[in-house]
Amino acid sequence: MALNHKRKVMAAAGIAALSLTTAACGSSSTNDPAAQASADTTDYSDWCSMKSELTGKTVSIYTSIVTPEDASHKASYKAFEDCTGVKINYEGDKDFEKNLPQRAQSGNLPDVAFIPQPGLLQTMVDTGKAIPASKTVGDEVDKYFGADWRKYGSVDGTLYAAPLGANVKSFVWYSPKTFKAKGYTVPTTWDELMSLTAKIAADDPGAKPWCAGFGSGVATGWVGTDWVEDVLLRTAGPEVYDQWVNHEIKFNDPKVADALAKVGAILKDPKYTNGGFGAPSTIATTTFQDGGQPILKNKCYMHRQASFYASNWPKGTKVAEDGDVWAFYLPSVDASSKPFLGGGEFVATFRDAPEVKAFAAFLASPDWANAKAKATTNGGWVSANKGLDVKNLVSPIDQKSAEILQDPKAVFRFDGSDMMPSAVGAGTFWSQMTNWVKGQDDKTTLDNIEQSWPAN
């Protein structure tokens, strides 16, 4: 509070430049005119005509996308490389999230980083090394992504990073064949989902309606956070969801408790989970990759997981509406609203040079999105870029995801744990959800997470 007051006094004194350095303290600060004014207004949209200026230059990229997914990324830059003569150096690292802040501190930053979490973007902006997006990138984001995505790529009102790839998390994987054979229909409301769950449990004693896996090494528990986010988005609505993510309501607010109870009614009921693995507590130790596999063995009927789960099905599995597996939209309370949870990466830049800015502009454009779609010959990639032609995506689930992402009526919310402070979003939220699924009660779980929220 003292800081806010100080800032107001300064603004009154008209020392606009100083506000840049004092903006420091708050993550809650409002638009910063000084920072916005510094955005580069050079036009980079026509990068192809910049060959004389750019040729021979190098741009380094650092990402969490590793083999084999990196191949299609590298291929998608070819048009840019051919056109400008810029060489792109790609570096993938599984420990990207941990190493990027360290690299900022040791002065070893890449030119471009694909950041999968708005929270990490905030951290990188806090280092003072991130460069605000150029006007060209801002225009592309406004035109092709919309206000929601712009907000997630911005810190304190300044756009730093344009969205790159995206994924849709509000999916329930199931087997259309089995559903058809048993006469089940895809539920369109939460009540229908629960009655279908009860019906399956009663019909088939040899299997269970749901299967899940929270295991993911250090990140164990993230699947549980997605469940809570997805359900809260439905039961309390997007506004409450935003308040919860920003800690404007407490983590253990009754509305959150209600959502967790709804999740628990599925995940912690031994009649309903964990199909193919045993008791509900096995969810904690089952890896998320294995989590949905029992669907293929008819040990489990439904598995809530993001669009990217498509790549986890074994070779030869037909992922289609009439195939072995397919996904339906996790229904909302009623059919009138269709909020969905998702995630994605953002292109942050750390070097103020024309070749870096031209490349960032290229990545924000539909040209890149379509090139990437064509380069991804096995599927498993989608973008929220509205200029992306859905026909260029090869897999049906990617097409379905792209349609949801581009639907102007769909209410999109970013994965909340990716936006919360790391102590919660990559700490207690994960670990407490793991404890919860192993038997810890709802209240202790939410109270523990609330208690761990950083004070400032």
Add this chain to the structure above:
Amino acid sequence: MFATSVATITAAGTASKLGTMVLGLAVFAVVFVGILLFASLFKGRVGEKVQAVAFVGPTLLFISIALIYPAILTIRRAFYDGKFFDLNFGSLRSRGKFVGFENFQLLWTTPGLPEVFRNTVFWVVLVPFLATAFGLLYATLIDRARGEAAAKALIFLPMAISMVGATLIWKFVYFYNGDPGSNQTGLLNAIITKLGMDPVDFVGNAPGNTFALIAIMIWIQAGFAMTVLSAAIKAIPDEIIEAAKLDGVSGLKMFRFVTLPSIRSSVIVVLTTIAIATLKAFDIVQASSGGKLGDSVLANEFYNRSFVTQQPGLGAAIAIVIFLLVMPIIVFNVIQFRKDA
């Protein structure tokens, strides 16, 4: 950082890095020879002093830069909040605030951390004593037995496996399939179910999973204890053994009153070495569950808080606690060395 650099190595990169390494070694050699030549210029009393400084000085300098300076920074870090590890970092928009002992308070108030202390106590007490006990028992049993070399190699082999590798091997041993009536592919559970009992989720449930992980560490460290203690047993002078035998001592009494007192200092070295290794070991926990199943230890939590959850102040506080816990072991070790000398 290391992982990053490994990932970036390309063919060209390797060549240039090799060149840098060779250059570095050459510079090191030149400096080393230079110091030797410089020190040899001085003779007599002054010469001795110059030589002492010339030899000890660089070591002290490097220890100060690489060990003492970072240690001071870490201690300082423990009293600040903020997301970044290095407070001296120039252009941070959000600097750490001085928060006094708040980070140390967090050690007790953060959900999950008190259990980490409990687990660490289990590790530090159980691993050194059990590993040493197994090693000692084994060394005594196979001493001068037939096929001693082969028997030793057998128990020493786990030492050659990295902790991550060992953990992966044991994951297969502990593997649990909770689906009723399904086949158990984990070794232990396969045996248990064949005997007609229900399968057990060894690594899934706290606090039992801590003991399952401790067993891995003992498996690794017992070989080390065995090797050192076996050498110590062999070093006991034959006269003492013979004298004891003439006095009618044998079996357990021989072990208790002759063997054990003779190798006392070796046992202490082994105990303290394993205890320190245990306090620092985070690989096993990291590779099994990342410490997410109520089985974390201090070293793992230090890493987790410093780099994953971005609470470097809390991470530094944990590092200091580890340091304080290692301290008495080292002091004890030094006192023992003095006694023996």
